[in-house]
Amino acid sequence: MRISELSAQSGVTVPTIKYYLREGLLPEGERSAPTQAAYGSLHVQRLGVIRALLDAGVSVAETRRVLATLDAPPGSAHELLGAAHAAITRPVDEGVDLTEAERLVEGLGWKPGTCDPDVLGDVARALDGLERAGFTVPDGVLPVYLQSIRVIADAEIAATPSDSAEAAVRYVVLGSVLVEPLLLALRRVAEQVASAERFGGTKTGD
């Protein structure tokens, strides 16, 4: 199909498609004439993935890395997850002290060598942010975070498709990244529900 039809099928405007082509997010179509290229259903699918990643707050550079992981996945399912996380994780800053982060994630069953250091750096950065704001997670809440998050991760990893490598790649890469906005939105709803049940009163306006 031509770019105009690709636009119609995907709901993405032609200038935006051209931008994705320039940024290397979308592979070039097959050249059918000097000024014309042909696109296929893989381009439609890829546009859906690009939009979903960008809408989830993933940057253009990170999206490019996530797509590269999808296109050329590393050998094992475990390495794949590491590559997906690396694509969306800022490298850990030189000289950052990971001791506190490591002590915390021991509560998730973490042992040295089971996890990419950049991801530990994210934990350290989040703890820093809380400290700078003078915010302390209550003692009783932190163990609940660790237990519940571990339950979530176990269920996710156990559900990795085993029928095809391609399905496993999609599941691990997209599931890890795209589910984040859903979990945060569900937490806000759950907090409001729990708060309504505990403190009473309903929100006006709905």
Added chain:
Amino acid sequence: MRISELSAQSGVTVPTIKYYLREGLLPEGERSAPTQAAYGSLHVQRLGVIRALLDAGVSVAETRRVLATLDAPPGSAHELLGAAHAAITRPVDEGVDLTEAERLVEGLGWKPGTCDPDVLGDVARALDGLERAGFTVPDGVLPVYLQSIRVIADAEIAATPSDSAEAAVRYVVLGSVLVEPLLLALRRVAEQVASAERFGGTKTGD
């Protein structure tokens, strides 16, 4: 203290402090001379909160609204949580169908009227993103999300401080927003730990 000392104590540069003053994030100091203002420990504290919010990915406009909620909190603890969420939630788009989101959050104990519609709009947007990417959360995983997230929210709301209104405000507003990066980082670590346990192999490089 002068602005130079506020900078030294907070670790925020003078030009950045001036930017926060212009943006209305930081209240003006007490005018001590036509070209000089005096700042106090509340300014140091406030700078810590501003940095933590911005570092957590909250926009300048959202940070302004979160701070306004901290400064002039609504009456009840439940309304407060709604205001905190509203400050960081994009208003729900006109005409968005919330049916699927509502059906999902029933699994959190949601009933009509217990939750701000904008927060439901976030759930709908997250579900849209997954659908556009052609990603389906496996049947067995979704109930685990709902149960675990509800367990987390219950623990958080139960730990709301009751000793002072100010402490409750800080806890609800900052706890809801600032803990998000921590939970996402913990999930990535937990996924890698669960994946290492299930598929074996350790990451190289750590």
